[in-house]
Amino acid sequence: MQTALYLIPVTLGETPIEQVLPEYNKEVIVGIKHFIVENVRSARRFLKKTEPSINIDELTFFDLNKHTNRDALESYLKPIENGFSVGVISEAGCPAIADPGADVVAIAQRKKIKVVPLVGPSSILMSLMASGFNGQSFAFHGYLPIDSSERIKKLKLLEQRIFSEDQTQIFIETPYRNTKLIEDLVKHCGASTKLCVAMNITCEDEYIKTLPIKSWSKHISEIGKLPCIFLLYK
Structure with a gap:
C-alpha cells in the first residue's frame, strides 16, 4: 500500500459495513496505524466493526474537531514523513465534506503529500x-x-x-x-x-x-x- 493520507468514509448510522463500503477500504484500514478522527470513541467502534481482528490499543488517534488547535494539525502528518500512512475518519459519511478533515487535507496538499479519497456514502x-x-x-x-x-x-x-x-x-x-x-x-x-x-x-x-x-x-x-x-x- 502506498504511503499516503487516506480519506476513509464511514457508514451513515448503523448500516451494515458491507452494504455501503467496498472490501478494498478494509484492506487499506488494516494497513494503517495512525488516524485523524473527529471522535475517537466512534472511530474506534467503526474500525472494530470493519475488522474485528484490529488491535485498537496499537493504534494512534489524533483529534480533529472544533476544539482542536489548528497549529497542531501539521504534526498529525508526521507519520507520513516516516513512511507510515495516516487515515482520516469523520463522524459519519465522507471526511472533508462538511467536515473539519478538510483542514488537514489542505495541509497535505500544500506539503505535496499524496491524498487518496476512498469510496463511501455521502x-x-x-x-x-x-x-x-x-x-x-x-x-x-x-x-x-x-x-x-x-x-x-x-x-x-x-x-x-x-x-x-x-x-x-x-x-x-x-x-x-x-x-x-x-x-x-x-x-x-x-x-x-x-x-x-x-x-x-x-x-x-x-x-x-x-x-x-x-x-x-x-x-x-x-x-x-x-x-x-x-x-x-x-
Missing part, C-alpha cells in the same frame, strides 16, 4: 440523487444563520438562486430547529417551490421526500429532531 450527494432536483448545478451551504431574521433572509436568497441560476440549493440545520426551519420555509418561500428532506440515508428507516413547500405543513411531524439534509429547487 448524505449530501445521495440526497441530491434521490430528490429529483438539478444534479448538474447545485450548491451546499452548510448551516443556515441561527438568528431568525438572518435565516429568513438567507432562505429567500437561496430561493432566488433557484430561479436565477437554475441551481439546487442544499443545506443542513441543527436537528432541534428542524420544525422551525420548515415552518419558516412554508411561511416565507413560494408555495410552488419544492423542498426535499432526507434523513437516515442507507438506514432501515431511510426517509427521503420531495413535495411543494405548501404541502410540507402536513408532514412536519414526520421529521422530528433527527439530522436532515434539506434541498430546495423549483
Whole structure:
C-alpha cells in the first residue's frame, strides 16, 4: 500500500459495513496505524466493526474537531514523513465534506503529500440523487444563520438562486430547529417551490421526500429532531 493520507468514509448510522463500503477500504484500514478522527470513541467502534481482528490499543488517534488547535494539525502528518500512512475518519459519511478533515487535507496538499479519497456514502450527494432536483448545478451551504431574521433572509436568497441560476440549493440545520426551519420555509418561500428532506440515508428507516413547500405543513411531524439534509429547487 502506498504511503499516503487516506480519506476513509464511514457508514451513515448503523448500516451494515458491507452494504455501503467496498472490501478494498478494509484492506487499506488494516494497513494503517495512525488516524485523524473527529471522535475517537466512534472511530474506534467503526474500525472494530470493519475488522474485528484490529488491535485498537496499537493504534494512534489524533483529534480533529472544533476544539482542536489548528497549529497542531501539521504534526498529525508526521507519520507520513516516516513512511507510515495516516487515515482520516469523520463522524459519519465522507471526511472533508462538511467536515473539519478538510483542514488537514489542505495541509497535505500544500506539503505535496499524496491524498487518496476512498469510496463511501455521502448524505449530501445521495440526497441530491434521490430528490429529483438539478444534479448538474447545485450548491451546499452548510448551516443556515441561527438568528431568525438572518435565516429568513438567507432562505429567500437561496430561493432566488433557484430561479436565477437554475441551481439546487442544499443545506443542513441543527436537528432541534428542524420544525422551525420548515415552518419558516412554508411561511416565507413560494408555495410552488419544492423542498426535499432526507434523513437516515442507507438506514432501515431511510426517509427521503420531495413535495411543494405548501404541502410540507402536513408532514412536519414526520421529521422530528433527527439530522436532515434539506434541498430546495423549483
